[in-house]
Amino acid sequence: MGDTKRKAILETALQLFVKHGIDATSVRAIAEGADTAEGNIYRHFKSKGDLARTIFLDCANTFRSTLKKAVREQSGPEQKIEILVRAMFEFAFKHSREFSYILIANHREEIITRDMLAKPLPKDVFEEALQEGMEQQLFQVSEPTIAVAWIVGMVQRSTIFIQRNITSLEPENVIDETVKAVLRMLK
Amino acid sequence: MGDTKRKAILETALQLFVKHGIDATSVRAIAEGADTAEGNIYRHFKSKGDLARTIFLDCANTFRSTLKKAVREQSGPEQKIEILVRAMFEFAFKHSREFSYILIANHREEIITRDMLAKPLPKDVFEEALQEGMEQQLFQVSEPTIAVAWIVGMVQRSTIFIQRNITSLEPENVIDETVKAVLRMLK
Amino acid sequence: MGDTKRKAILETALQLFVKHGIDATSVRAIAEGADTAEGNIYRHFKSKGDLARTIFLDCANTFRSTLKKAVREQSGPEQKIEILVRAMFEFAFKHSREFSYILIANHREEIITRDMLAKPLPKDVFEEALQEGMEQQLFQVSEPTIAVAWIVGMVQRSTIFIQRNITSLEPENVIDETVKAVLRMLK
Amino acid sequence: MGDTKRKAILETALQLFVKHGIDATSVRAIAEGADTAEGNIYRHFKSKGDLARTIFLDCANTFRSTLKKAVREQSGPEQKIEILVRAMFEFAFKHSREFSYILIANHREEIITRDMLAKPLPKDVFEEALQEGMEQQLFQVSEPTIAVAWIVGMVQRSTIFIQRNITSLEPENVIDETVKAVLRMLK
DNA sequence: CATGAATGAGTTTTCATTCAT
């Protein structure tokens, strides 16, 4: 089935994009890694940019599903926030390529076009939980969007922190500490 | 004087690197912007990478000085953290190119070599203030390095937030709110 | 029926060849326009060149038949020449794609192979009428072949002239003037 | 001097464009013929299209100068037309590449842009002479532009005729006959 | 008969870097 090659291309591209950056990854390298001809990539994707965009949407969707699934079983804004932060960390480790790629692609306007921002994004899930907490007057936050920025920023940096082995703390401790810090920050 | 051209090259390169990305900026474009010949850039810098690295060091030093200068006049860890967060926001707006470039370059291992991490970096200034607060048992943080990660992550995301005009809040409000959130998080 | 697809391929190819040029038309574009698969084109034609050649022969034959039919009803060399010039103009407007394609293909040696020049061609019809006029000493021409060149050149340029809207004259006037000019030239 | 290479590129490109067509000529082939690197062609010309356009303008200018020079020494519209037709034939043989290229490029809208039609073109020289003859009521032509189309069409076809060795007539005879035919046509 | 994924050689173009002047 032709779908096999398509998947191989997506997988190899994700791997190389994360490892060397999007610009530094040539279409030829992707083709070689996916064991196919360069030209074949252009059968499946209109351009390298299209490929990068498709991967971003895939990753963002996977991430969003993970978060939605995690939050579904919880009641109470605090519990939701805690589980979301933990889910984010878990995703960052179990799907570290997807997570890294989301962060990389986020900085590139040619990949994240304006119309994509209208679609459901991972951050929406956080926003809902925060909104709920604000309505119940549990959180000292004047706007949910900015609080999402804070939380995402904290978790993002913390994962880099763990990955680069900067701290002597165990990953689990970092996660626990971060969860506590996030809740202190909100309340 | 050759120094004038050197400065023009550094300035143009910084501008273009931030606007279009490092890879998407050609040496020719830098030469044109700095009103000099391509070959002349290689008289002042060994390579494009060397140029990118030099700019990073310049930016990081300027940023670090700004933070050091801000913190010098303050006594008390809380005051220091507050002033550092405010200084970081101020730098992000007054020297937006330098700030953006630091963030961009941070993701690129060819530019930020291992030996550069040994040099004094902006985050050191935060770390000192946090250490001081921990010793005085003012902050509920088990390690200063991770708290730096949290704070930097929060501020970084918040600036993107303001720059991209995502919120309806005024920049000043965002800053005030963020300062408060940081302090809640630490205490 | 397979014949339907064959016709669709020929028609689409003719259309695209004239609109964008033969080289700039991809087999894929033809397949899409004819609502078939790329591979299927190679069932009907040996190669893109073969397709281009087949179309040329079709067009040239249609053109020749048109001329032959027109001249059949006339007696007298002058009347024949007049009707031929008019028929050529009519063909250029009613079958503008076929006419354009003949002109385009004429410049390409890979399409018009030497052996095709031996076959009956449109210009033969002109040549016969001229020969007849020369024998009756009505025309001041030393050789019929060169006179065909003159006439064809005049009409060809005049049609381009009309198509590109260079003149303020009505198409009908251009045709009448050209007929008169041709006859003046011959006599 | 760098001008040498530029000229070599122009010359080789003209040669190959005429021999194999513009599309069928690769930039690599031009580079090889001009004994330079592919990349160097892009220092001198923005693109292959730019190169093709530059060559067209060069050829058209040379042709126009030739015609202007020829007509300058003549008085009387008939003499002017005669000398112009002869000059056109001479150009077609002495500068056969330039002449062929003008004809080839004329059919390509991407090369002959609209704004180029506003510039002085070879046909203008014919038009002036015809206008003069019309004012003196020597020529039976209702508009000079269409008569230019006729004359150019006749000469163009006649040169192909000679080049392809279709006739048994000597080139000089073809020219003499064509001159006479043109004058019969106009008067 | 028909499909369209796959191929691989080819295309135009870009660009960091060198070097003669």
Next chain:
DNA sequence: AATGAATGAAAACTCATTCAT
């Protein structure tokens, strides 16, 4: 010190053609 022509390797992308299904 400065220039900018020249280089050559590599980039993204196209396309006629083949072939397994």
